[in-house]
Amino acid sequence: MLRSLDIRDMLIIDRLSLAFQPGLNVLTGETGAGKSILLDSLGFVLGWRGRAELVRGGADKGEVVAVFDLPPGHAARAVLAEYEIEAEDELILRRVNFADGRKTAWVNDRRVSGEVLRALSERLVELHGQHDDRGLLNPRGHRQMLDAYAGFDLAPLRAAWAAMGQAKKALASAQGALAAVQAEEEFLRHAVAELDKLNPEPGEEAVLDTRRRAMQGAEKIRADVARAGMAMSEQGAEGVLLEALRRLEAVADQADGALEAPIAALNRALVELGEASSGVERCLAGLDFDPGALEALEERLFAIRALARKHSVLPDDLGTFADGLRGRLAALDGGAQNIAALSRAVVQAEDGYAAVAAQVSAARREAAARLDAAMAAELAPLKMERAVFATEVAPGEPGPEGVDAVAFTVATNPGAPSGPLNRIASGGELSRFLLALKVCLTGDAPGLTLIFDEIDRGVGGATADAVGRRLKALADGAQVLVVTHSPQVAALGAHHWRVEKRVSGGMTTSTVTPLDAGARVEEIGRMLAGDTVSDAAREAARALLVG
Structure with a gap:
């Protein structure tokens, strides 16, 4: 129950404190006196989205404090627990709007976001405004209203719809991929066969290029190396040195030791020359190659490079590229089986959705009958006992909320054809239909403060009295706030406030007087x-x- 509402510097309200009571609370006053400002202020502290500029002119900030009684078991306690806010018997909501547009809110002195306020407001207050019949006239909202009345949990239906959509998306994706692969099947098979035949290894191109360069270089230098080897052989330098050594050794005894050093030097030279000759021989052995091997090497090297250019990849990436092509071929070869499996999954998902949707449709038809009976009971006290309200549940476009199209139809007079509300009902009748529907939808919500903003417009006399009496009955054991211009409704209130606009010192303010x-x-x-x-x-x- 809303116990009090304190407003400071909001629009034309300077300072205002209201203490509400259980039962039927009525607020009256001239048009423009500020009744809507009270609702705007209450909506502000509850986190509702409304006017952008709320701070009173000349003030730094505006503030609204709402105090609710929160008995044990109240639905708002679950919201407080979800956001880890300690619940007490008194719930204090405070929200400040600064002149620069910033907003700050608290719940029981705990700073919170507007999201928390809105979550709490759904458990605290139900506002029925003077333009709510716009939603009543729009058939798009009728299914939602019926579901709210029945208390449906549509999560399984939405999950089944999502699963069906995902299955269809997977099938369409596979079919598209298969069609794309089929269009290039000939290319893929030829390319894979070509790559498999060549079977290039990572790094092979660099190795082949190095060996080719070595072979080409060997062909150029081998003749010179061979001539150098011949010059160092027995027919060349080695033979000359040996001849000189023999001659010196033959006369060494006669030279009194003068030839020992030259003989030693020649021996050393012959040793070094032998090592040089051995190195040249090894080099020549290494330079030996089969010209046919060079030709085969160049053929493979050029083939690798040609394939790389053909497919616009690096030579070292040909193996990875081939794996990708093989994967696409595998998808092609297994595509029919995969699509068959995905098609079966789509059928299963469609069957699952259809089964859940059928259950929801049956439940909606049952709920529609209950709503029609409840509406008949509500319309009688509102001087519309001859009116017939019917909830039509017909096949509609499948979607996440089922396959039903729901529409509210009425017949206001016996024997008259039924039809959509906006074509059949007058303004006063619409107000009563709305009141009855709202009572059916929220009348049994425990601990909820119901606010009706000019719900009685367009009616007068005995009809207005009937509306007032229904509101009074609704307020028994609960709290109802009504903004009204109807004296019949105002007279039935248990508590009455007058809203007035005053001008003092060139400043306009709105006041509320019990x-x-x-x-x-x-x-x-x-x-x-x-x-x-x-x-x-x-x-x-x-x-x-x-x-």
């Missing part, structure tokens, strides 16, 4: 007669208050 018995007579008299309240209007007001 009315005692005498003041209520004057206010209801004003609502009956206008600015000048006659004695007859006062007597009529007293008669309404007596009931």
Whole structure:
């Protein structure tokens, strides 16, 4: 229950404190007096999205504090637990709007976001505005209203719809991929065969290129190396040195030791020359190659490079590229089986969705019958006992919320054809249909403060009295706030406030005054007669208050 509402510097409200009570609370006043500002302020502290500019002109900030009673078991306690806010018997919501647009909110002195306020507001307050019949007239919202009445959990249906969509998407993707692969099947098979035949290894191109360069270089230098080897052989330098050594050794005994050093030097030279000759021989052995091997090497090297250019990849990436082509071929070869499996999955998903949707459709038809019966019970006290409200559940476009199209139809007079609300019902009838529907949808919500903003517009006399009595009955054991211009409704309130606009010192402010018995007579008299309240209007007001 909303216990109090404190407003500071919001629009034309300077300072205002309201203490609400259980039962039917009515707020009356001239048009433009500020009744809507009260609702805007309440909506602001509850986190609802509304006007952008709320701070009173000249003020640094505006502030609204709402205090609710929170008995044990109240639905709002679950929201507090979800956000780890300690629950008490008193719930205090406070929100500040700064002049620069910044907003800050607290719940029981715990700073929170607007999301938390909105989550709490769904468990605390239900607002039925004077334009709510726009939603009632729009068939797109009728299915949602029926589902809300029935309390459906549509999560399994939405999950089945999503699963069906995913299965269809997977099938379409596989079919598209298969079609793309089929279009290039000839290329793929030829390319894979060509790559498999060559079977290039990573790094092979660099190795082949190095060996080719070595072979080509060997062909150029081998003749010179061979001539150098011949010059160092016995027919060349080695033979000359040996001849010189023999001659010196033959006469060494006669030279008194003078030839020892030259002989030693020649021996060393012959040793070095032998090593040089051995190195040249090894080099020549290494330079030996088969010209046919060079030709075969170049053929493979050029083939690798040609394939790399053909497929616009690096030579070292030909193996990876071939794997990719093989994978696409495998997809082609196994595509029919894969698509068959995916097609079966689509059928299973469609069957699953259809089964859940059929259950929801049956439940909706059952709920529609219950709603129609509840509406009939609600319309009778509202002077519409001859009206027939019917909820039609017909096949509709499949979607995440089922395969049903739901529409509310009415027949306001016996024997008259039924039809859409916007074609059949008048403005006053729409208000009563809306009130009845709202009562059916939320009348049994425990701990919920119901607010009706001019729900009685377009009706008067006995009909207005009937609307007021239904609101009063709805308020028994609960709390209902009604903004009204109807004296019949105002007279049935357990608590009455008058909203007035005043101008003082060039500043316009809105005030709200609780009315005692005498003041209520004057206010209801004003609502009956206008600015000048006659004695007859006062007597009529007293008669309404007596009931």
